[in-house]
Amino acid sequence: MNILLEFFVVTFRVLWAFVLAAAKWLVRPKEKSVAGQVCLITGAGSGLGRLFALEFARRRALLVLWDINTQSNEETAGMVRHIYREMAEEAAAAGPGVAGDGEKDVLPHSNLQVYTYTCDVGKRENVYLTAERVRKEVGEVSVLVNNAGVVSGHHLLECPDELIERTMMVNCHAHFWTTKAFLPKMLEMNHGHIVTVASSLGLFSTAGVEDYCASKFGAVGFHESLSHELKAAEKDGIKTTLVCPYLVDTGMFRGCRIRKEIEPFLPPLKPEYCVKQAMRAILTDQPMICTPRLMYMVTFMKSFMGDSYEAGRDLSQDGVGTGVSLVYVAPKCCEYHVMPNPYESCLQEQLGKIERDKSYVVNAHKGTLHSTMEELATTNGIVDHAIINSSKSSTYRALSGEGQRVPGATSGSVEHQPHL
Incomplete structure (x- = not known):
């Protein structure tokens, strides 16, 4: 009997919550x-x-x-x-x-x-x-x-x-x-x-x-x-x-x-x-x-x-994203903030501009930056090639792209801008 009563009480509260929500929807509450x-x-x-x-x-x-x-x-x-x-x-x-x-x-x-x-x-x-x-x-x-x-x-x-x-x-x-x-x-x-x-x-x-x-x-x-x-x-x-x-x-x-x-x-x-x-x-x-x-x-x-x-997931761009969230894809861009040490509190922005016939050396975590530069090469024709060595540093040679920004030479790790 108590269980039945509790069921009706909960049901009433849920319905009342819907009524209140509808009222707030129709009548703008005072701030x-x-x-x-x-x-x-x-x-x-x-x-x-x-x-x-x-x-x-x-x-x-x-x-x-x-x-x-x-x-x-x-x-x-x-x-x-x-x-x-x-x-x-x-x-x-x-x-x-x-x-x-x-x-x-x-x-x-x-x-x-x-x-x-x-x-x-x-x-x-x-x-x-x-x-x-x-x-x-x-x-x-x-x-x-x-x-x-x-x-x-x-x-x-x-x-x-x-x-x-x-x-x-x-x-x-x-x-x-x-x-x-x-x-x-x-x-x-x-x-x-x-x-x-x-x-x-x-x-x-x-x-x-x-x-x-x-x-x-x-x-x-x-x-x-x-x-x-x-x-x-x-x-x-x-x-x-x-x-x-x-x-x-x-x-x-x-x-x-x-x-x-x-x-x-x-x-x-x-x-x-x-x-x-x-x-x-x-x-x-x-x-x-x-x-x-x-x-x-x-x-x-x-x-x-x-x-x-x-x-x-098959509907999302580049195969990234699933279902309802297919509007999102993984963040990829040519603009980064550099964190000298993952434990450092403050991130220092070290960005440069692409110049013709110039190389940029960046220490990236595995393939993240590599794929970004490859994307720039295919979509914008900016990057000619990438030379990846055993130390996980890569050299990218820029052919064009006036005004485009890429990380400058650094020994730090790279991450996207962290603050809203």
């Missing part, structure tokens, strides 16, 4: 205010993280920006301060009503500030130490945006173990550490918002980015389990939002191609559009946002397509 609340964004130095910072700044949030790159993080902070200054000037022009004096970084007629911290979220102790500094210098975090991410861009057997570990640490494990650092106070106050910036590749997979897909699947699983845990603890004041965008046109996926037949219908998303949709979801306490909406269908299609889903 909540984050003015004056402490908002921490990881990976704020570029890409989506920077755009998130600017959007929260326009809503008068007090911002804490984390990034591994100090310079780019400070550039974002400068943009945020500019927004604060414009709002303060508008308030002053509108007349009295906004009080307060500013210090350094505190804008006139406002109490808005932006704090920057250099933090490698892939290192647990670095996260905990920086979080403690934030609590002492700023206060408790109300909105946590786990945005930082990396991608290696290597096929599984060509990807060094260190890069696989790095991808998992930054894209997945870091979410555990940042959440553990700031969740206790949220639980105590029964107030807060945790945002997980994952990917559509956390809902379905494709070939050539095994480490990235695994890390994003992990981030999605972590977020869903955390949401259930908060509901079980009856902490309704703590909201969660899972952001799963399709391929975003940022530096992180530069060179990732889409099938020509599909690109007109599913082009890479503009970062501004992606963040705008995500912000609307966050400010209306929407549990999940997929952009574009077609991505909502992916997991549903996977559940019943079976063998047809796997058969889709």
Whole structure:
């Protein structure tokens, strides 16, 4: 009898959830205010993280920006301060009503500030130490945006173990550490918002980015389990939002191609559009946002397509990608960032331009760069030939291609640009 009753209760809750979802679809919910609340964004130095910072700044949030790159993080902070200054000037022009004096970084007629911290979220102790500094210098975090991410861009057997570990640490494990650092106070106050910036590749997979897909699947699983845990603890004041965008046109996926037949219908998303949709979801306490909406269908299609889903691999460009994910192929491009040592925190860009009758020597991991240069030779007529020696270094002679960029001579390993 109890089992039957529980069945009806669960069924009713599911149906009620559909009713609420339909109501929110038809009636645009009011956006909540984050003015004056402490908002921490990881990976704020570029890409989506920077755009998130600017959007929260326009809503008068007090911002804490984390990034591994100090310079780019400070550039974002400068943009945020500019927004604060414009709002303060508008308030002053509108007349009295906004009080307060500013210090350094505190804008006139406002109490808005932006704090920057250099933090490698892939290192647990670095996260905990920086979080403690934030609590002492700023206060408790109300909105946590786990945005930082990396991608290696290597096929599984060509990807060094260190890069696989790095991808998992930054894209997945870091979410555990940042959440553990700031969740206790949220639980105590029964107030807060945790945002997980994952990917559509956390809902379905494709070939050539095994480490990235695994890390994003992990981030999605972590977020869903955390949401259930908060509901079980009856902490309704703590909201969660899972952001799963399709391929975003940022530096992180530069060179990732889409099938020509599909690109007109599913082009890479503009970062501004992606963040705008995500912000609307966050400010209306929407549990999940997929952009574009077609991505909502992916997991549903996977559940019943079976063998047809796997058969889709034959439809993808160059035989890369499977089923629903055939719009993706493995990242290949002629533009790279060079990492002198896989353990180094900061990546240094060492790019040059192809010049006629000049050779370029690059230490690549097995065949990744080799296949890229071969592709350039066949598609653009840029590269004449490649000489591969036993030390895994290769010499490429450029015939033409003014303005094309390839890695310069280096003894380091090569990986795609890691930050959004």
